[in-house]
Amino acid sequence: MGFAVHCSWLAALLCLHFFGGQVCCNCTEEKMEIEGGHYTLTKQLQKGSLLIYHCPEGYYPYPVMTRLCQHDGSWRKAPRKFTPQRCRVVECPDPTVMEYGEVSPPQENYFVNNETTYECYSGYTMRGSARRVCLPNGKWSGSTPICGRESGHSCADPGIPAGASRAGNIFGIDETVKYSCNSNLFLVGSSERVCLENGQWSNKEPACYYKHTYDTSLEVSQAFGSSIRESLTTLESLNDTQAGKMIRISKNGTLNIYIAVDISESIEKEDVNKAKKAIITLIRKISSFTVNPNYEIAFFSSAFYEVVNILDFFNEQHVKRNTIISIVDNFKVGQKNTGTDLNLVFKNFLDKMAFIKQRVGTEQFKEHRHVIILFTDGAYNMGGSPVPTVARIKNMVYMNHTGEQETQSREAYLGLGPKHYFRIKAFEELQETFDLIIDEEEVKGLCGLHKEYKEVTSSQEARNKYPWLASITIQNKDGSTKCFGSLVNPYFVLTAAHCFTFGDQPKDVKVQIDDGQGREKKVKNFILHPKYNITGKKDKGVPEFYDYDVALIQLEEYVQISSSVRPICIPCTQETSDALQLVGVSTCKQQEELLLRNALERVSFLTKKSGNLVDEKDAHAKLGALRANCIKHALEAPNITATDPKVAVTDNFLCTGGQDPFRDHVACKGDSGGAVFKNYENRTIQVALVSWGTKNLCKWESGKVESDKTSRDFHINLFRVVDFLKGILGNDTQHEYSTLEFLKD
């Protein structure tokens, strides 16, 4: 089975066979055994069942890889008496095609683990690998060795890949070289390369594959992934200049992804499920970038079944990614369909593109990128050749641009620039491939992205899980105060105002975040919420009043963002909408409804543990009707004489604690200022920060301590202090630091 990306045309090729006719008999397992391996059946011995041979690594099934049970009860291909089915040692294509050099050892055939070394004749210099090993997937390690000589040609000698021959020995501009593969091999990639004006050859080097040659998941993901990554990250380019001025995100580009899966009869139901899984993996991966692509997802055979309509994304419907995923997941293949009408697929995609272009206008359409991902056997047997439709799509996307200087913009429109062709071994590997495609760690600037561990056992793992965590120490004449904080952008740490006392200076404040540039960060300034006034309600029976208990610490220098140092998501920012997969124009209210929607909303906060480790505490914010009962215990706090709990606990607080219906953890002194957060998939969103509580149940400053019946904690709800956050973090005139994009409403 193969897997191909051509520009953005990706096709997963399945071994596919067609047949028709009446049901007659079942097949038998007689003479089906394979020496050195085993086989599996997709539908037992019924017609249409595919018998798949399996061999250990480094071997492949010979003479055939699969057999199909036909309606008359016979196998195609039928087993042959004189060539029994067996596992054969994997062979690599002939490397001795190299010009102007020696290959040693010279052999008739090269098998798995055979090593070769390459040397150039005098006067020639080598590019590529001087030593190559034949790998279990039937490919040579390293890259094609090429012996070249200064020739005055515009392009360098393109060499000859193993197993191939090349026509064309002139390497001047516009000259073409053509490749073909020797017997038993087929060509993967583009058979022609043209010497371009920039001295480079067009296309990638083609390769010669045996029937048993395949690309490993890693190879596919590296090649396909880097192009997907490029197209996604240029949409969302991180411009972190040396001056550290700003991280700006261009949101202008739109990515349209069209996915079609062949479900014609001969592809097994299991395979459809695997394809669905792979699609879901891919959607999940792509959404870990801040982009929200528009998706067209369809299944097809002789008919076209639309699963997700891309036009919905343009009708300002809020299509959530999770919705897309469940639609894909729930799709059931109904009646059996034979035939593969590839043309129909392309026609549908072309129609959609035309609609989109009409809808957004030609100018805006130029900002759109299109990626087509196709899972099929590629053998269109109905509806005619898709080639003309593909050409029309290209025209549509390329805007019929022609001429030299357009080459670059063409590729930009298509998202996936270079051409890739892949062949993978089995459908299972498709998902693995997509799993590997996008390594989230390479994506910087995404708030709240983190790694999950079953158990955090090292400080490095703690950083990867809570990359936004900051420890704050304030040292003044009265001693030292320890608090937690959270990184909200590369320059700012969010914490509680009560960590500071009157008269504290920036130099008294130490922030610890280990970004590899030194653990201790110098503080430039800190800003308390202007409405924070601890004595504000002294005369109303609340000796210590913690309303607006929030502060921002500005660092002297920005921290280096990495997988272990990364801001947390905070409410009412576009970044958070992206993390929550809110598509289109979203509002602060939508975010709040998503994050604090249930009467009991599970939240977490951190406490220090020995070493550099932290423990996660669980609590439940009592919202709606449950809130009044929660906050009334504020009156039991020492020295509060007010009779209305709302005097001490304004609407700006979330209330946690108690044992009903869940036994919450309570906050200890050192937990102050820390993030009260929720995870949404792989992203962490801070909804509040630890402020004050009614009882001190902790023996030490920190620890995982459980609540008693009446103990309550109150946390500043960040949704209620957005103006303060926005005024500082979203102030566009402050080019000194990166600004967050706050939502309009």
Ligand SMILES: *[C@@H]1O[C@H](CO)[C@@H](O)[C@H](O)[C@H]1NC(C)=O
């Ligand atoms: C074929 O095998 C299936 C079970 O594998 C059985 O139900 C069916 O009756 C068989 N058909 C014939 C024609 O033997």
Ligand SMILES: *[C@@H]1O[C@H](CO)[C@@H](O)[C@H](O)[C@H]1NC(C)=O
């Ligand atoms: C190449 O591999 C084959 C099969 O494993 C082995 O029999 C042969 O000895 C190897 N040749 C060399 C030169 O290593």
Ligand SMILES: *[C@@H]1O[C@H](CO)[C@@H](O)[C@H](O)[C@H]1NC(C)=O
């Ligand atoms: C980054 O920003 C600087 C100045 O703000 C600009 O000169 C440069 O071209 C930008 N780089 C990218 C890749 O956008």
Ligand SMILES: *[C@@H]1O[C@H](CO)[C@@H](O)[C@H](O)[C@H]1NC(C)=O
């Ligand atoms: C983004 O789009 C807006 C309007 O749609 C336009 O004014 C602006 O120049 C575009 N920005 C870039 C970087 O293309």
Ligand SMILES: *[C@@H]1O[C@H](CO)[C@@H](O)[C@H](O)[C@H]1NC(C)=O
């Ligand atoms: C591109 O050119 C073809 C003819 O070469 C024409 O039929 C088609 O309409 C053109 N497409 C656009 C988008 O202009």
Ligand SMILES: *[C@@H]1O[C@H](CO)[C@@H](O)[C@H](O)[C@H]1NC(C)=O
């Ligand atoms: C993201 O979350 C999924 C489960 O939702 C998990 O399997 C995956 O490992 C996570 N990725 C990272 C980078 O933590």
Ligand SMILES: *[C@@H]1O[C@H](CO)[C@@H](O)[C@H](O)[C@H]1NC(C)=O
């Ligand atoms: C705090 O509140 C008290 C009582 O309302 C008031 O007297 C005092 O001026 C306030 N302090 C600040 C800094 O606003």
Ligand SMILES: *[C@@H]1O[C@H](CO)[C@@H](O)[C@H](O)[C@H]1NC(C)=O
């Ligand atoms: C309560 O008030 C008394 C007297 O003002 C004081 O000594 C004590 O520390 C206060 N308790 C708390 C927990 O603040």
Ligand SMILES: *[C@@H]1O[C@H](CO)[C@@H](O)[C@H](O)[C@H]1NC(C)=O
């Ligand atoms: C943004 O920052 C500038 C400079 O510090 C300040 O003058 C301005 O008032 C701020 N704007 C807002 C909306 O806070």
